[in-house]
Amino acid sequence: MGEFRQAKWEEPPIFELGAKGRIGCEVPEVEEEVREEVGDIYSLLPPRMIRDKPPNLPEVSEVEVIRHYLRLSQMSYGVDLGPQPLGSCTMKYNPKVAEEVAWDRRVTNLHPLQREEFVQGILKALYELGLWLCEIMGLHKVSFQPAAGAHGELTGALIIRAYHRDKGEERDEMIIPDSAHGTNPASAAMAGFKVVRVPTDEEGQVDIEALKAAVSSRTAGMMLTNPNTLGVFERRILKITAIVHEVGGLMYYDGANINGILGLVRPGDMGFDIVHLNIHKTFSSPHGGGGPGACALCVRRELADYLPIPVVEYDKLRGSYFLNYSIPKSIGRVRAFHGNVVPLLRAYVYLLSLGPQGLVKVAKLSVLNTNYFMAKVKRIKGLEVPYGPQIPRKHEVVISAGKLKRETGVTAEDLAKYLLDRGLHSPTIYFPGIVEEAMMFEFTETETKENIDKYVKALEEAVRLAYRDPSALKSAPSNTAIRRLDLVRANKWDTFAPNYRKYLERVKRRA
Amino acid sequence: MEDSHPWIPNSPKGIVREMLKVIGVDDVEELYSDIPKDLMLNRPLRVGRGRPLSELEVLREVNKLLERNRGTDNVLSFLGAGCWPHYVPSVVKEVIRRGEFYTSYTPYQPEISQGLCQAMFEYQSMIASLTGMDVVNASMYDGSTALAEAVLMAVRVTGRREVLVPSTSNPEYREVLRTLISPKGIKVYEVPYEKERGLMDLEALKGLLSDKVAAVYLENPSYLGFVEEKAEEIVEMAHEVGALAIVGVDPLSLGVFRPPGDYGADIVVGEGQPLGLGLNFGGPLLGIFAVKWDSKLIRQMPGRIFGATTTLRGGEVGYSMVLQTREQHIRRERATSNICTNEALSALAAAVYLALLGPKGLRRLGETILYYSHYATKRLNEVEGVKAPLFKAAHFKEFVVSFEKAGVSVEEVDERLAKRGIQGGKPLKKEFPELGEAALYCVTEVHRKADIDRLVATLKEVLEVGG
Numbered sequence: 001m002g003e004f005r006q007a008k009w010e011e012p013p014i015f016e017l018g019a020k021g022r023i024g025c026e027v028p029e030v031e032e033e034v035r036e037e038v039g040d041i042y043s044l045l046p047p048r049m050i051r052d053k054p055p056n057l058p059e060v061s062e063v064e065v066i067r068h069y070l071r072l073s074q075m076s077y078g079v080d081l082g083p084q085p086l087g088s089c090t091m092k093y094n095p096k097v098a099e100e101v102a103w104d105r106r107v108t109n110l111h112p113l114q115r116e117e118f119v120q121g122i123l124k125a126l127y128e129l130g131l132w133l134c135e136i137m138g139l140h141k142v143s144f145q146p147a148a149g150a151h152g153e154l155t156g157a158l159i160i161r162a163y164h165r166d167k168g169e170e171r172d173e174m175i176i177p178d179s180a181h182g183t184n185p186a187s188a189a190m191a192g193f194k195v196v197r198v199p200t201d202e203e204g205q206v207d208i209e210a211l212k213a214a215v216s217s218r219t220a221g222m223m224l225t226n227p228n229t230l231g232v233f234e235r236r237i238l239k240i241t242a243i244v245h246e247v248g249g250l251m252y253y254d255g256a257n258i259n260g261i262l263g264l265v266r267p268g269d270m271g272f273d274i275v276h277l278n279i280h281k282t283f284s285s286p287h288g289g290g291g292p293g294a295c296a297l298c299v300r301r302e303l304a305d306y307l308p309i310p311v312v313e314y315d316k317l318r319g320s321y322f323l324n325y326s327i328p329k330s331i332g333r334v335r336a337f338h339g340n341v342v343p344l345l346r347a348y349v350y351l352l353s354l355g356p357q358g359l360v361k362v363a364k365l366s367v368l369n370t371n372y373f374m375a376k377v378k379r380i381k382g383l384e385v386p387y388g389p390q391i392p393r394k395h396e397v398v399i400s401a402g403k404l405k406r407e408t409g410v411t412a413e414d415l416a417k418y419l420l421d422r423g424l425h426s427p428t429i430y431f432p433g434i435v436e437e438a439m440m441f442e443f444t445e446t447e448t449k450e451n452i453d454k455y456v457k458a459l460e461e462a463v464r465l466a467y468r469d470p471s472a473l474k475s476a477p478s479n480t481a482i483r484r485l486d487l488v489r490a491n492k493w494d495t496f497a498p499n500y501r502k503y504l505e506r507v508k509r510r511a
Numbered sequence: 512m513e514d515s516h517p518w519i520p521n522s523p524k525g526i527v528r529e530m531l532k533v534i535g536v537d538d539v540e541e542l543y544s545d546i547p548k549d550l551m552l553n554r555p556l557r558v559g560r561g562r563p564l565s566e567l568e569v570l571r572e573v574n575k576l577l578e579r580n581r582g583t584d585n586v587l588s589f590l591g592a593g594c595w596p597h598y599v600p601s602v603v604k605e606v607i608r609r610g611e612f613y614t615s616y617t618p619y620q621p622e623i624s625q626g627l628c629q630a631m632f633e634y635q636s637m638i639a640s641l642t643g644m645d646v647v648n649a650s651m652y653d654g655s656t657a658l659a660e661a662v663l664m665a666v667r668v669t670g671r672r673e674v675l676v677p678s679t680s681n682p683e684y685r686e687v688l689r690t691l692i693s694p695k696g697i698k699v700y701e702v703p704y705e706k707e708r709g710l711m712d713l714e715a716l717k718g719l720l721s722d723k724v725a726a727v728y729l730e731n732p733s734y735l736g737f738v739e740e741k742a743e744e745i746v747e748m749a750h751e752v753g754a755l756a757i758v759g760v761d762p763l764s765l766g767v768f769r770p771p772g773d774y775g776a777d778i779v780v781g782e783g784q785p786l787g788l789g790l791n792f793g794g795p796l797l798g799i800f801a802v803k804w805d806s807k808l809i810r811q812m813p814g815r816i817f818g819a820t821t822t823l824r825g826g827e828v829g830y831s832m833v834l835q836t837r838e839q840h841i842r843r844e845r846a847t848s849n850i851c852t853n854e855a856l857s858a859l860a861a862a863v864y865l866a867l868l869g870p871k872g873l874r875r876l877g878e879t880i881l882y883y884s885h886y887a888t889k890r891l892n893e894v895e896g897v898k899a900p901l902f903k904a905a906h907f908k909e910f911v912v913s914f915e916k917a918g919v920s921v922e923e924v925d926e927r928l929a930k931r932g933i934q935g936g937k938p939l940k941k942e943f944p945e946l947g948e949a950a951l952y953c954v955t956e957v958h959r960k961a962d963i964d965r966l967v968a969t970l971k972e973v974l975e976v977g978g
Contacts, residue, residue: 024872027876054874069863075629081610099608104577107791108791110580118929147656148652149851290815290854331690335687336793341793342791483824486820498647500632
């Protein structure tokens with residue numbers, strides 16, 4: 001078997017394709033009677049608001065558009081091509097049955113403001129999905145308004161703020177562990193909170209003494225993910241939630257890491273008050289090269305009155321579903337319309353397919369995959385499992401290449417690039433920041449044992465090469481569509497080229 | 512645990528056993544031994560139908576639900592108001608359904624994701640040229656959050672805490688803006704409009720402008736459909752007091768209409784849904800965000816940005832994400848925004864859409880829409896008691912229809928239309944009570960003459976004859 005070679009097309013920016021006068025899509029003809037009735041449309045417009053110079057868009061035929069983008073697709077990499085074990089990203093396989101539903105014309109052609117009687121089907125799906133997700137979380141009421149996880153965090157933080165204000169309290173501090181996702185502190189700051197950091201102890205868990213010292217009457221809440229970003233379950237979670245509740249704070253659960261405990265442990269039972277779920281992670285909607293995702297924000301009953309509008313509800317008397325816009329203490333709107341509905345529908349299909357038994361299987365097999373990988377990778381010289389290597393991991397595991405770097409100069413980034421050369425997508429690197437040369441792996445339940453073995457073998461070979469000829473790793477990758485990029489140049493103010501015009505001035509000429 | 516599952520390849524018993532052996536435990540349960548016993552749920556969840564369903568069963572279930580939806584295939588709809596009916600070319604769907612694109616993650620490893628990086632770079636370039644701006648991010652969630660982020664950015668850049676928005680602007684956007692800026696002590700003032708034309712009242716604007724104003728927002732075309740022809744004056748007035756000008760656009764209008772960069776906008780935001788996304792019950796959408804070439808603005812931008820560069824060795828052209836030190840995964844609480852997951856696939860769809868149409872197609876499409884929306888207003892005016900458009904100003908694809916003199920409420924009109932398979936425009940009474948019995952109608956290239964004639968005939972019937 002030959003080695004991996006990614007397709008490489010010499011594909012110029014699309015602006016350099018095509019020819020003057022070409023078009024890729026026909027615009028419907030204006031009917032003659034309409035033209036006659038209306039007359040010259042330009043005479044109806046204020047002259048100074050008419051465009052005088054056409055935009056620089058490509059002039060390409062349909063076949064050229066298809067070829068251009070299919071060539072670009074061949075120089076891209078997704079779960080459909082191979083493992084993509086990005087930690088905390090939960091890159092699981094996206095079942096195709098969900099795509100069939102997502103592209104159904106009865107979904108794609110549904111306007112969000114249509115009369116309720118015209119949209120009962122979709123409202124029912126959203127309502128049922130909400131019930132299921134609340135059951136999985138052990139909470140009571142859901143909002144689908146946020147468009148993504150971070151948006152959910154911001155919405156949750158605004159709810160926390162509204163809750164305290166409603167009680168006449170001004171609390172301005174949000175407690176966040178040092179291992180948290182970067183979105184947590186960013187969201188808390190956007191909601192007007194000061195971030196108070198708590199450290200991680202040697203077992204990879206929240207340092208309880210430090211937490212006790214951090215809480216006060218200024219504590220609005222704590223944002224936590226459990227299992228945390230090290231893949232370790234915070235076993236003193238009840239104590240943590242009690243400490244925060246005792247001072248009157250609320251517990252926020254970052255649901256990015258829930259995959260390994262589905263149907264086994266519930267955030268609501270751990271004492272969390274608000275949870276966001278990334279529909280595009282655990283609930284299998286595809287990541288789309290960065291988005292769209294979707295989010296479910298589940299809250300405890302007492303917080304239901306603060307949810308953003310609208311909320312999907314069921315009217316028992318009329319026997320119909322509706323969008324409720326009158327929520328007494330709602331924080332308001334956080335986006336237009338009703339949420340990222342299409343990914344939510346995919347989650348509906350996913351849960352309908354798996355049922356309770358399937359969900360538990362997802363959790364257990366994802367944890368099995370993580371620990372299997374950890375057991376094997378632990379034996380590789382130069383790689384270490386920081387923070388209690390004897391503790392089983394859940395959805396993900398963080399490996400440190402710190403020792404390797406000290407002994408060979410080869411970094412986590414170099415290893416990542418080497419993996420690309422083998423046709424394997426790299427893990428998340430340099431996160432969490434508390435781990436030196438961090439490599440964060442999450443295979444999820446959808447990866448095969450064979451691929452995990454292959455991945456371990458690639459890592460072994462990379463490390464062996466690192467001790468023998470570190471410079472060989474520095475020149476990776478060479479089997480991808482392009483070799484390592486000059487990111488300093490990409491970011492420097494006088495070479496920064498974020499559009500085609502700057503590309504012509506600053507990149508093409510000097511390439 | 513024994514049963515195999517199509518999405519869980521390691522579920523066969525033999526594989527599980529082999530893997531457990533490597534780990535050194537007897538049972539998967541042992542991998543949960545660190546979780547306190549009393550926290551474990553120990554009962555099946557009440558999820559789905561209580562058991563796994565086959566693909567066939569799932570599709571049957573879902574089909575039952577979808578049968579209850581009446582979309583624009585079944586109902587003649589004139590709804591827009593932030594999510595507009597436009598034709599989505601087959602090529603757009605074909606491209607964004609490629610597994611290499613839609614199942615991929617944010618391209619943090621650009622060497623193996625060049626195609627996606629290049630596509631995002633091209634999207635940014637197309638939007639930059641379309642809007643007359645320079646730096647475009649690779650998407651926000653939607654038009655409303657793009658506006659809120661633009662205001663937050665203007666506040667950071669100017670150090671001021673007031674923002675002026677037209678009272679005719681999208682009411683949902685104003686609500687989102689209020690929610691998202693609420694923690695920052697920013698004050699929003701609404702600028703009134705000229706009653707006749709709907710355009711911004713410049714005298715009132717003058718009265719509200721001061722050196723405390725961080726930004727002035729205007730929409731073109733406005734939420735109520737008309738073209739804000741005083742855009743240039745508004746931008747100048749904002750600049751005179753040192754405020755930034757934020758312009759909200761319908762990108763699809765820019766084949767015909769003057770781009771905001773041309774009349775001095777500092778930040779352009781907008782809803783990209785018209786560019787090949789479909790309706791999808793209002794989500795996913797596509798937030799457009801663009802700024803002028805000004806380092807103060809660029810460094811404060813939210814969201815991901817792609818750029819062109821070269822390889823370290825050999826000087827080959829390539830693409831990657833840039834200026835990531837602005838972002839949450841590096842800057843944490845000091846980031847310009849918390850946004851992580853965006854709407855990249857929507858941006859890809861928009862790029863494919865714009866490539867298909869090109870400058871000529873976009874202009875033609877804009878003209879076609881203008882023909883049909885103006886045909887609609889002309890014909891609607893023939894109906895006794897109906898006035899369209901309400902404002903005496905040029906409009907693009909939307910316009911306010913007044914039923915004030917029809918002797919029935921707009922809800923009643925809607926009700927009667929619905930009985931005849933027509934979904935009328937969005938009633939405006941709640942958000943714009945001063946307009947009386949009025950609705951916002953939308954007509955685009957998806958409407959043909961026969962559709963508009965049917966609306967007119969039906970209105971005549973229901974208004975003259977009644978229910």
